[in-house]
Amino acid sequence: MRNQKRFAVNHRGGVGEIGSICNHGVIQPGTIGKTLCNHHMQNAAPIPASVVNRDLRGCVHEEELAKLLGVWLYPGRVLGSTRKEDIVQFHPDLKPGWDWITRHYERIGLEHSQNVIWDDSYEVAQDFPGYKLSTFFFGQMANQVRPDPVRLEITKAMNQKNKFIALARYLGVPTPKTWLFDCKSEVQDLKDFPYPCVLKISESVSGLGVVKCETREDLEGELNALASKVPFQIQEYLAGAVFPSVQYGISEKLIFIIETANILEGVMHAGNWGGEPMPYRPSTITWPLARALWQLGMKGWFSFDAAYWQGKYYVLECNPRYTGAAYPYNVAAKLGARFWIHKNYSSSCKSLEELDLGELEFGASNHGKSNTGCEGWILVNWGPLAAGEGKGGFLYVGSPERFRRFEERLINLLV
Incomplete structure (x- = not known):
């Protein structure tokens, strides 16, 4: 699985490409x-027109929306996916x-890049x-340099x-x-749809362009807006x-x-979770789609959301x-985790230096020895806390039976 090609990671977040820039020719855990x-x-960040479930009055630019949603600070989450020889690019705000x-990563034994460009x-x-270029999303700006x-x-x-739905239908994959619709003027009669139904903007991310409509009146109101x-x-x-997902990667294969x-x-x-045993196997229907995208020129990391x-x-x-799911999975896999769960949590901390996970930190009870059998919390999406935004993406590694107990303790710590 590993080749000797080099990678460059820029997971910048904010305008256009949601996440950060890490043009991932990366496949199995972390960069290769x-x-x-x-x-x-x-080139992948949400734009105001793609958001239907937030009040965005007065927000007319991508930069404003990225800051409102906090995603401009997300690029830091790629750090745990990197190796020592990699280079990461971050905004100076991180x-x-x-x-x-x-x-934190050194204490838990997580390899990561030591080379940062601000x-x-x-x-x-x-x-x-x-170096290979690893990006969150391969858009126009990434294409200009690679x-x-x-x-x-x-x-x-x-x-x-x-x-995507049109391609799935063509290949006979169930949807x-x-x-x-290309525009709302194409909608003829709202009686034609089952209720409740879901309105989805064709180009949107993280559920921002999705809204559930309980009644015909709800749908009419959303379409009017x-x-x-x-x-x-x-x-x-x-x-x-x-709602499971299937993660794929393409470098050459x-x-x-x-x-x-x-x-x-x-x-x-x-949030996301994974590990064994995973009770859902959506890959049973997604392989024809993955193969088609490979043949059509897709590269890097991609996934399919399923139901x-x-x-x-x-x-x-x-x-x-x-x-x-990719960022916490890479960290969990590098640490040999059999079960993991990643969620965002609010915190009263005004900076990362105020945060002390103490005995809740992954491997704290092992005193730097092998990670085998360790459990606890790892901060993956650290950018918002670094900039004083009061939230972070935390990864629990351990047993599913003990997660709720550890979650309650983390929430109490972050208050």
């Missing part, structure tokens, strides 16, 4: 070879948390021609839910009942469904990585990028 990681969010997070512009990649027009075209296409030329879909609501499960709060993404409903699997969308 020398990588420049830049997980900036350019610099106050660097010393804390590197000490500049998250893609142009930096031109200074490292011998040209791959075929990859760019399929990535942009699969970032649109409508085009929920879904109506596709929608911009006139925004493509969207209306999908049947799968009451009682669970197509590789199945892992199946994970999404944690939702309503329609919003709230398990009434004993059957259905595909919902493609994430043609590094996903929210």
